[in-house]
Amino acid sequence: MGSGAAEEEGEPLIQSASSTDSTARRSRAALVRILIRVCVCCCCCGGGGGIAALVAARAARTSQPCSRRAFAFATLLTHRVGAKGASPCYRAAVAILLRSWLATRSRYPFLLLHTADLDAGMRALVDERPGAVVPIRTEQIEQPGASEGDLGAMATKLNLWTLGGAGGYEQIAYFDGDHVFLSNADAIFEACGCGQPFCGVWDPRMPEHRFLRTFGEPSSGNHTRRLVNAGTLVIQPDVSLASSLRQRWASRAEFMSEDLDMVATGSDQTFFNHMMGEHFRTVDQGFNLMHVGRSALAAPDGSRFVRFLHANGTAFDPATPTVVHLKAWTRGRARLEQAVHGALRARFIQPDPYVSELVRDPQCDPDRARPRNSHGARGNAQRRRLRAG
Ligand SMILES: *[C@@H]1O[C@H](CO)[C@@H](O)[C@H](O)[C@H]1NC(C)=O
Ligand SMILES: *[C@@H]1O[C@H](CO)[C@@H](O)[C@H](O)[C@H]1NC(C)=O
Secondary structure (H helix, E strand, C coil), X not given: CCCCCCCCCCCCCCCCCCCCHHHHHHHHHHHHHHHHHHHHHHHHCCCCXXXXXXXXXXXXXXXXXXXXXXXXXXXXXXXXXXXCCCXXXXXXXXXXXXXXXXXCCCCCCEEEEECCCCCHHHHHHHHHCCCXXXXXXXXXCCCCCCCCECHHHHHHHHHHHHHCCCCCCCEEEEECCCEEECCCCCCHHHHHCCCCCEEECECCCCCCEEEECCCCCHHHCEEEECCECCCEEEECCCHHHHHHHHHHHHCHHHHCCCCHHHHHHCCCHHHHHHHHCCCCEECCHHHCECCCCHHHHEXXXXXXXXXXXXXXXXXXXXXXXXXXXXXXXXXXCXXXXXXXXXXXXXXXHCCCHHHHHHCCCHHHCCCCCCCCCCCCHHHHHHHHHHHHC
């Protein structure tokens, strides 16, 4: 699960989408380059297959992009690093996410990728509307040294790339467990655009960072930009990319030398931003709300979020995709944020015995300090340990 909401003020209200043809062309070119590298490896390593066939297969797919409209939402439910099951707060978050998403009557399925067993409460959500929530058992990806808890297994997201190919999904909108859908967000697939390798929303908390323009290609040069919040990502699954991305993750310390915190905790945010290079598109912040400045959203008198939300936690315009990124059992900080959290607790926690029981766990104590993310104290401690040893 990503960390909580941002407090920064003065963020631009709307991020312009870099939706030019040349961006799309560059994105396709970048993917073909990555694909060719993968193919070369297949051939040299005796995997066979042939470059021409793979490139042709991609060309055939992209000539009728997303004609099947095989789109899906997705989230992860991993077990805690060093434990057997998923933590109570993580299960509560995913249950709220699924419950809120079911209410939006999406026309696409929601893939629940899980490495932890599903308990009875989670099963009931899966069974609520047959075919809506699709459980997929997947393999947990951790690294030695990854932090314990929920964040250390976030690289399991890389398994999303295995869900493409013939009969697979053409585009997947992934959300970390700590999101709540306040309206139908099916438009995210149009907003992102078919064939786009990545789409996301800026994370205002993160400092600018230097990235290669094209992942894995040092000759493409560097560029400096903000980070996309890895809690919401639209990706194009590609079976042939899945294993090479996994290898990259395993060797991330080699090209993320400036990111020792992240390398130590195993948190995925910077890694995904490296992968994205400059080949991505931003979608409206309504798809990942709260990592935004409050003042940009609130009316001058502070009474409501003008663009997306009412203080009672409902979407300002039900026709506008509105997904908030928060943990409803926490109190929130700013006044409006507290009002929204309270309203969401009343809607999604109090009436639900399963979720109510889960958030009674001391780890979900609303006053408990938020676990530090990769830029926090724990990361620093691990960095010192790594340097020392
Ligand atoms: C890109 O940045 C890395 C360090 O982050 C540096 O080693 C490399 O020389 C830079 N590449 C170019 C083309 O400037
Ligand atoms: C939330 O607040 C808005 C604005 O005051 C109101 O129109 C709407 O009916 C409220 N919804 C709920 C469920 O209370």
